[in-house]
Amino acid sequence: MFAYYLELALRSLKRNKVLTTLMVLALGLGIGACITTLTVLKLLSGDPLPQKSAQLFYPQVDPFSMDGYVEGETKPQTTMTYTDAMNLLHARKATHQAVMAMTGAKIAPARANTHPFYSDGVMTTSDFFGMFDAPFQYGGGWTEADDESRARVVVIADFLNDKLFEGANSVGKTLRVNDHDFRIVGVLKHWAPQPRFYAQDLGGRSYGDGDAVFLPLQSARAADMAAGNTNCFDVIKDIKNLETAPCIWLGMWVQLDNGAAVADYKAFLANYARQQIALGRFHRPDTALPDLMQWLRDEQVVPDDVRLQAGLAFGFLLICVINTVGLLLAKCLRRSQEIGVRRALGATQRTIFAQFMVEAGIVGLAGGLLGLLFAELGLLGIRHQPAEYAGLARLDLTMFAFTFVVAIVASLIAGLLPAWRACVLAPAPQLKAS
Amino acid sequence: MQIQPIIAALRKHRLATVLLALEIALACAVLCNACFLIISRVQHTHVDSGVDESALAAVKLTGYDPASSVDLNARVLSGLAKLPGVQSVNVINAVPFGDHAGTAGISTDAAGKHFAGIVDFYVGGPGSFKALGLKLVAGSLPMASDAQPLDSFVPENATVWVTRALADHLWPGTDPLGKEFWTDKFHFRVGGVLAHLARPWGGEGGPSTIDWSVYVPAQAGRQLAGTYLLHAAPTELPRVLRDARAAMASIAPDAVVDSKNSQTLGTLRETYFRQDRLMSGILLGVICALLLVTALGIVGLASFWVQQRRRQIGVRRALGATRSDILSYFQTENFLIVSGGIVLGMVLAFAINLLLMQHYELPRLPLYYLPIGALSLYVIGQLAVLGPALRAAAVPPVEATRSVG
Numbered sequence A: 001m002f003a004y005y006l007e008l009a010l011r012s013l014k015r016n017k018v019l020t021t022l023m024v025l026a027l028g029l030g031i032g033a034c035i036t037t038l039t040v041l042k043l044l045s046g047d048p049l050p051q052k053s054a055q056l057f058y059p060q061v062d063p064f065s066m067d068g069y070v071e072g073e074t075k076p077q078t079t080m081t082y083t084d085a086m087n088l089l090h091a092r093k094a095t096h097q098a099v100m101a102m103t104g105a106k107i108a109p110a111r112a113n114t115h116p117f118y119s120d121g122v123m124t125t126s127d128f129f130g131m132f133d134a135p136f137q138y139g140g141g142w143t144e145a146d147d148e149s150r151a152r153v154v155v156i157a158d159f160l161n162d163k164l165f166e167g168a169n170s171v172g173k174t175l176r177v178n179d180h181d182f183r184i185v186g187v188l189k190h191w192a193p194q195p196r197f198y199a200q201d202l203g204g205r206s207y208g209d210g211d212a213v214f215l216p217l218q219s220a221r222a223a224d225m226a227a228g229n230t231n232c233f234d235v236i237k238d239i240k241n242l243e244t245a246p247c248i249w250l251g252m253w254v255q256l257d258n259g260a261a262v263a264d265y266k267a268f269l270a271n272y273a274r275q276q277i278a279l280g281r282f283h284r285p286d287t288a289l290p291d292l293m294q295w296l297r298d299e300q301v302v303p304d305d306v307r308l309q310a311g312l313a314f315g316f317l318l319i320c321v322i323n324t325v326g327l328l329l330a331k332c333l334r335r336s337q338e339i340g341v342r343r344a345l346g347a348t349q350r351t352i353f354a355q356f357m358v359e360a361g362i363v364g365l366a367g368g369l370l371g372l373l374f375a376e377l378g379l380l381g382i383r384h385q386p387a388e389y390a391g392l393a394r395l396d397l398t399m400f401a402f403t404f405v406v407a408i409v410a411s412l413i414a415g416l417l418p419a420w421r422a423c424v425l426a427p428a429p430q431l432k433a434s
Numbered sequence B: 001m002q003i004q005p006i007i008a009a010l011r012k013h014r015l016a017t018v019l020l021a022l023e024i025a026l027a028c029a030v031l032c033n034a035c036f037l038i039i040s041r042v043q044h045t046h047v048d049s050g051v052d053e054s055a056l057a058a059v060k061l062t063g064y065d066p067a068s069s070v071d072l073n074a075r076v077l078s079g080l081a082k083l084p085g086v087q088s089v090n091v092i093n094a095v096p097f098g099d100h101a102g103t104a105g106i107s108t109d110a111a112g113k114h115f116a117g118i119v120d121f122y123v124g125g126p127g128s129f130k131a132l133g134l135k136l137v138a139g140s141l142p143m144a145s146d147a148q149p150l151d152s153f154v155p156e157n158a159t160v161w162v163t164r165a166l167a168d169h170l171w172p173g174t175d176p177l178g179k180e181f182w183t184d185k186f187h188f189r190v191g192g193v194l195a196h197l198a199r200p201w202g203g204e205g206g207p208s209t210i211d212w213s214v215y216v217p218a219q220a221g222r223q224l225a226g227t228y229l230l231h232a233a234p235t236e237l238p239r240v241l242r243d244a245r246a247a248m249a250s251i252a253p254d255a256v257v258d259s260k261n262s263q264t265l266g267t268l269r270e271t272y273f274r275q276d277r278l279m280s281g282i283l284l285g286v287i288c289a290l291l292l293v294t295a296l297g298i299v300g301l302a303s304f305w306v307q308q309r310r311r312q313i314g315v316r317r318a319l320g321a322t323r324s325d326i327l328s329y330f331q332t333e334n335f336l337i338v339s340g341g342i343v344l345g346m347v348l349a350f351a352i353n354l355l356l357m358q359h360y361e362l363p364r365l366p367l368y369y370l371p372i373g374a375l376s377l378y379v380i381g382q383l384a385v386l387g388p389a390l391r392a393a394a395v396p397p398v399e400a401t402r403s404v405g
Helices: A001-016 A016-046 A083-090 A144-148 A158-165 A218-221 A260-278 A292-298 A306-335 A336-344 A347-384 A396-421 A427-433 B003-012 B015-047 B066-081 B128-132 B164-170 B237-251 B265-272 B272-306 B311-316 B323-360 B369-392 B395-400
Strands: A094-106 A117-124 A135-137 A154-156 A174-177 A179-188 A215-216 A251-255 B057-063 B085-090 B102-105 B115-124 B135-141 B156-162 B180-183 B188-195 B212-217 B226-230
Touching: A001 A016, A001 A347, A016 A306, A016 A347, A016 A396, A016 B272, A083 A094, A083 A251, A083 A260, A094 A215, A094 A218, A094 A347, A117 A218, A135 A158, A144 A218, A144 A427, A154 A158, A154 A174, A158 A179, A174 A215, A215 A218, A260 B272, A306 A336, A306 A347, A306 A396, A306 B015, A306 B272, A336 A427, A347 A396, B003 B323, B015 B272, B015 B323, B015 B369, B057 B066, B057 B237, B057 B265, B066 B085, B066 B226, B066 B237, B085 B128, B115 B128, B115 B164, B128 B212, B128 B226, B156 B164, B164 B188, B188 B212, B226 B237, B265 B272, B272 B311, B272 B323, B272 B369, B311 B323, B311 B395, B323 B369
Parallel strands: A117 A215, A154 A179, B115 B212, B156 B188
Antiparallel strands: A094 A117, A094 A174, A094 A251, A135 A179, A154 A215, A174 A179, B057 B226, B085 B226, B102 B115, B102 B180, B135 B188, B156 B212, B180 B188
8 A cells, every 4th residue: 555655646746846846955955954953963962971971070169259159049160279179189089089170281202303382281180091981002091109299101192192103102201291201101092082071161172182191280280381271269479389379270070980979979078168168268168069961061061153053953944844834735735636536436534644644755755865965065064164073073873864754754744734634625526626 | 906805815725824924934033033143243253453454463482481581582573573574573462363361350449449341451562552553542652661571461550552442431421541440459541542452352241342452562571472463564474474483493493383373363363253254154054045945935835826726817817807917916915925924923033032142142133123034025925926926927818718627
């Protein structure tokens, strides 16, 4: 029966080529726009560490004064002072914990006739790699002892290793960072979680390439490396000495494996804030402990423009669907006599309905194929955008399948009304008219 | 033209009429809002920086030892001045559309009680005022004695030049010359007013504060080093910049040229507004596609109606209606449907605008967008219906005698 409907539908679509082309083109444009923007939206609002994100949390405390504080409304600060970060780090209340700040690292290649250049660097503590499951190609991370002794060690990214050492095992070699010698202890495999959640609010980009060098925080600071984002809340005597200045510039991540651990850590943070208030260091009691995905939502990491584009694309698809409804309706009303004849020859309302839905489905399928083409074109355009996420915009298998789901669903919704109108048509007047 | 018979006819095609009106309503709503977004973005990209952009380029150095910055200044200033085509070189802390450097909150009293906003300080060497090409609208030009040595990011007690926009904000309705303001312990006295000077990174307070800049003459030194302003003839500028960047390898081998910020001001401006231009382009593309789809919908439905009513048209022609009567019948019909759509569309446009205002810090949609949006939809509607309507007008009266089919 289905094959017969298919044949009927194709014949009917062929009969009026202009109208069919208009429908397919409009639907294709709408679907293409939707899939393009949805692909970007999905990419940008993705989970950077799918296997681990539920266990990663971002503690927040607030050392600011009561100026401008509104109880229940003011959110705690998103970065920490050195003192608080070290207190929380050394408390070791979580399975893993690391503090970090982004920095620009001046790297001087050892070869002659090469110029120094700047790369993105992360100043952090030893647990960073274990907590974030950063994979190593050669060597490994540094130890807690290295953190404390300000050892001049560094972990470098695969692309830097390729650039400076042609991809060979460079563990044990020396890298000149900010005019100081650092010993390479590890080389990462490709590692660039998107969004770059750990760089958020620390002066780093939200999307794009991974960082080139990872250094122990205190060793990097001893080599005069600056923090990417510093926010001070009191009179500063010596901005160079960030460790003692009343400034927030560090982010902290902790791994908490279950609900009980999370509850304990929340209590610990609240207790810490109370204790600091008692000591006179803090004034505001609020603390927060968002998990990774909540943190990305809090930070509104997806650019406004991208959401606007997605909204626009859906508005556009809606218009295209309404357009298709109108055109399908016109087509089916034009065929009133054919319907009358079929009904008179014994076709039930249900079969007429099915026949028209199959026709709508075919339009949807064709629109989906065309939409896929438009989406590929759209993504090609986006890859040429200046945005930091541009290079990542590609159609994956899920979105490929999703295109057809959207296309079929949209066309079937568009087909409902015309098909219903067709099947409730009284056959007798139609036969009489002809 | 009588409207009643048209309305009576449309009632028989209620569903198709409503669909078409709905499509037009959505198109109207999206059109108004998208146009509004485009125009606000385009306006943003046309900001007047107040400087002679076509003749200026910046060279920014990083990674040098801060202790050697005095020596670096001397080497770079004399080295770059020797390059052919360079008209002047000045040290400066920031340039429009580059990274910001001297951003600070100011107050109009020494105690810092009357906070007056966050402004950007352009601190430049003695010749930078002339090199930037700043236009003075009141007061006097800076003199050599105004340029002071620096211990911090600005001199402790300085004569400064503020923009007219900032002067109007700080001292509305009064003469700003000689007025004072403070930033922490730093004290400033206004020596002149500038027509325009856009802040380096656009300003955090939005488009209204883009001109909140203060120009401070100062002497090169430890606190003012690393960024240099090149002035050259516009035609020579790209070559001069290329030469200057190449020369850095020998003039300052210890420093790293910050490639992103070492560009002509034209390039910096281009990069700065690239995202805005791109978004305007996308919005424009959507508008075109939207109008096209709407027009196609109108053509499709109108063609269908014409086909369906061939007999009725024939009867009307046989009863004495002229071709232009038939033509204007379909045109009026389209006008009525589009009107219905537009009424609904205006409500929708404001609803979408309200939604956008909540999420994207957008101002309210100005009322004059509605008649413009309506007019363009009327035009599109009339153009789209013209083809089918002409076909209808061409139906001969003899059609009345034929049976349908």
